[in-house]
Amino acid sequence: MFYREAGQFKTSYDKDQAIFPIIQDRWFIAALLIVAYVAVPFFANEYWLQAVIIPFLILALAAIGLNILTGYAGQVSLGTGAFMAVGAYACYKMTTNIPDMNVVFAFLLSGIFAAAAGIVFGLPSLRIKGFYLAVATLAAQFFILWLFNKVGWFYNDNPSGTITAPPRELFGITITGPRATAEARYFVSLTFLVIGAIVAKNLVRGRIGRSWMAIRDMDIAAEIIGIRPLQTKLTAFAISSFYCGVAGALYIFVWLGSAETEAFDLLQVSFPVLFMVIIGGLGSIMGAIMGAAFITLMPIFLTNFPPMIGIHLATDLQKHIEEIIFGGMIVAFLIVEPHGLARLWQIAKEKLRQWPFPY
Amino acid sequence: MEFLNAVFVAPFLDIADSPVFFAEVVIGGLMAGVMYSLVALGFVLIFKASGVFNYAQGAMVLFAALTLVGLMEQGAPLWLGLLVTVGVMVALAYAVERFMLRKLINQEGIILFMATIGFNFVLEGTGQIAFGSDVKRLDVGLPDKSFETGGILLNTFDLSAAFIGAVMVTSLALFFQYTPTGRALRAVADDHQAALSVGIPLKTIWVIVWSVAGVVALVAGIMWGAKAGVQFSLVLIALKALPVLILGGFTSVPGAIVGGLIIGVGEKVAEVYWGPAFGGAIESWFAYMLALAFLLFRPQGLFGEKIIERV
Numbered sequence: 001m002f003y004r005e006a007g008q009f010k011t012s013y014d015k016d017q018a019i020f021p022i023i024q025d026r027w028f029i030a031a032l033l034i035v036a037y038v039a040v041p042f043f044a045n046e047y048w049l050q051a052v053i054i055p056f057l058i059l060a061l062a063a064i065g066l067n068i069l070t071g072y073a074g075q076v077s078l079g080t081g082a083f084m085a086v087g088a089y090a091c092y093k094m095t096t097n098i099p100d101m102n103v104v105f106a107f108l109l110s111g112i113f114a115a116a117a118g119i120v121f122g123l124p125s126l127r128i129k130g131f132y133l134a135v136a137t138l139a140a141q142f143f144i145l146w147l148f149n150k151v152g153w154f155y156n157d158n159p160s161g162t163i164t165a166p167p168r169e170l171f172g173i174t175i176t177g178p179r180a181t182a183e184a185r186y187f188v189s190l191t192f193l194v195i196g197a198i199v200a201k202n203l204v205r206g207r208i209g210r211s212w213m214a215i216r217d218m219d220i221a222a223e224i225i226g227i228r229p230l231q232t233k234l235t236a237f238a239i240s241s242f243y244c245g246v247a248g249a250l251y252i253f254v255w256l257g258s259a260e261t262e263a264f265d266l267l268q269v270s271f272p273v274l275f276m277v278i279i280g281g282l283g284s285i286m287g288a289i290m291g292a293a294f295i296t297l298m299p300i301f302l303t304n305f306p307p308m309i310g311i312h313l314a315t316d317l318q319k320h321i322e323e324i325i326f327g328g329m330i331v332a333f334l335i336v337e338p339h340g341l342a343r344l345w346q347i348a349k350e351k352l353r354q355w356p357f358p359y
Numbered sequence: 360m361e362f363l364n365a366v367f368v369a370p371f372l373d374i375a376d377s378p379v380f381f382a383e384v385v386i387g388g389l390m391a392g393v394m395y396s397l398v399a400l401g402f403v404l405i406f407k408a409s410g411v412f413n414y415a416q417g418a419m420v421l422f423a424a425l426t427l428v429g430l431m432e433q434g435a436p437l438w439l440g441l442l443v444t445v446g447v448m449v450a451l452a453y454a455v456e457r458f459m460l461r462k463l464i465n466q467e468g469i470i471l472f473m474a475t476i477g478f479n480f481v482l483e484g485t486g487q488i489a490f491g492s493d494v495k496r497l498d499v500g501l502p503d504k505s506f507e508t509g510g511i512l513l514n515t516f517d518l519s520a521a522f523i524g525a526v527m528v529t530s531l532a533l534f535f536q537y538t539p540t541g542r543a544l545r546a547v548a549d550d551h552q553a554a555l556s557v558g559i560p561l562k563t564i565w566v567i568v569w570s571v572a573g574v575v576a577l578v579a580g581i582m583w584g585a586k587a588g589v590q591f592s593l594v595l596i597a598l599k600a601l602p603v604l605i606l607g608g609f610t611s612v613p614g615a616i617v618g619g620l621i622i623g624v625g626e627k628v629a630e631v632y633w634g635p636a637f638g639g640a641i642e643s644w645f646a647y648m649l650a651l652a653f654l655l656f657r658p659q660g661l662f663g664e665k666i667i668e669r670v
Binding site for chain 2: 070124127129136138142143146271274323324326330331334338
């Protein structure tokens with residue numbers, strides 16, 4: 001009875017095609033945005049913002065990117081970390097060589113560079129499919145990170161081999177570099193995520209998103225009804241990498257401050273982002289965000305929970321137990337709900353529609 | 360110009376200069392390739408029979424090696440240790456089937472892949488809690504001496520590794536070809552539903568195939584462990600085996616062997632002769648690039664089944 005669309009009549013095509021056609025959804029999203037923009041920065045402290053919320057927001061953006069590629073276009077990729085690294089290094093080169101460049105513009109432009117890299121490494125997808133493609137994208141992962149590590153030009157030949165975000169301002173507020181406050185960085189990453197999610201939502205329900213899904217469901221059939229596999233797959237790679245690239249730039253500039261290529265390692269970034277997409281639900285934008293929340297919060301919960309109930313373990317043992325529980329939870333979760341958190345959310349809505357009179 | 364010279368001229372001059380050294384590099388590559396093949400073999404077995412892309416194969420190698428080392432540290436003789444470890448791997452296979460595969464039947468490949476990543480974490484954690492995470496020496500009594508034939512330096516350990524690899528592949532091939540179980544395994548690999556309908560018990564087959572993969576993992580673990588010590592980084596050889604897989608084809612046992620040898624030789628030769636031109640450390644990605652370039656011409660790998668698609 002809380003989630004009932006009865007009586008909500010649509011009187012125009014615009015209303016019929018709204019992203020959130022049901023009034024309850026609109027209220028829910030509005031409430032969520034108010035909480036995110038007003039309540040969270042008001043209540044959260046520096047530690048929470050830096051250690052939990054900002055990485056969650058940035059990785060959620062990357063997860064949306066990967067979900068476009070894997071969830072909507074059906075091309076499994078393990079090269080997320082590499083595309084994020086392309087974004088981060090492109091942003092670093094641009095901001096250090098052109099100091100006057102607006103930093104938001106630099107973020108978006110680094111997305112374009114990542115998209116170019118995505119197109120190059122997406123080319124094999126025309127010939128190879130499934131797990132062959134997944135392993136082939138590992139070539140991108142290892143090659144690109146090796147390149148950034150080896151060629152000094154990418155990190156301005158600085159002796160430590162790290163890239164460091166220079167301080168940059170937006171509307172007179174420092175948003176990158178060591179002196180930027182956690183709140184400022186929070187607002188930047190949140191805004192990028194919100195805009196990114198809205199754009200992605202619109203993309204996937206438009207012509208281009210439908211062609212991605214057609215290719216995913218059966219590429220030969222899609223080709224027969226006139227969808228060009230070349231363009232469709234490459235746009236999926238490009239747009240997905242664009243998101244990853246922007247997320248990568250934010251990862252360094254807004255979250256870490258400075259990093260080496262190891263920050264974009266396979267096990268550090270590519271796998272966790274894939275977890276987020278699958279746990280969240282393949283082919284769902286909201287799912288990518290929920291999956292990101294789950295995967296970033298889970299280890300923190302596992303680390304802090306035993307001390308809270310009075311169990312103190314050696315760090316080494318604790319780490320291994322965390323690993324076991326994390327792995328076990330993934331398996332258990334997949335058994336319970338292979339379609340991810342997005343599907344659970346859908347089921348919850350169905351239940352709410354009937355509750356408390358389920359007949 | 361200098362770069363072009365270093366890529367297209369200098370390496371060949373070097374090869375022509377000292378063919379003996381080149382032969383040594385190739386043989387070294389072949390030996391490394393045998394090791395890759397051993398790991399890739401486990402992947403292929405499981406993928407063939409259950410369509411599961413088992414990311415946890417690397418963790419299984421580590422787990423098997425850790426179990427064996429742990430038992431031997433407790434004073435168990437080698438034969439007992441081997442026996443118990445095989446038992447543990449079979450129990451593990453049973454548990455995987457009972458608690459994971461059975462519940463995920465008929466799910467998409469990526470979901471199963473994801474589940475094996477979860478299983479990978481569980482195995483890594485359990486192995487290290489039970490047996491510690493220090494580097495351990497594993498001594499199974501294989502001779503490790505270097506000797507020279509025709510000016511080429513060889514190592515008895517590498518030779519015995521190659522020999523054991525060959526024995527294992529032959530016995531697996533015979534097992535697949537001539538035993539009733541092997542025939543059932545091939546039937547399942549061909550078509551799950553058809554196999555079920557002629558009365559082959561799918562679940563038993565899965566347990567068998569995961570057990571065989573566990574034993575293969577044990578052999579790989581012994582080889583790698585005796586060579587480089589049993590340590591956490593054994594997990595990462597799974598990543599080395601992936602390009603071998605796509606080169607040879609996911610579904611082909613000979614493919615895993617040939618692919619492993621090609622990758623092993625290619626990697627070593629490239630590192631020695633072309634590495635300097637690129638600033639070294641190209642081993643990390645060379646195998647992948649080689650496999651990728653290869654896939655563009657043969658998308659199903661060397662010996663993989665040709666994918667026929669119908670609408």
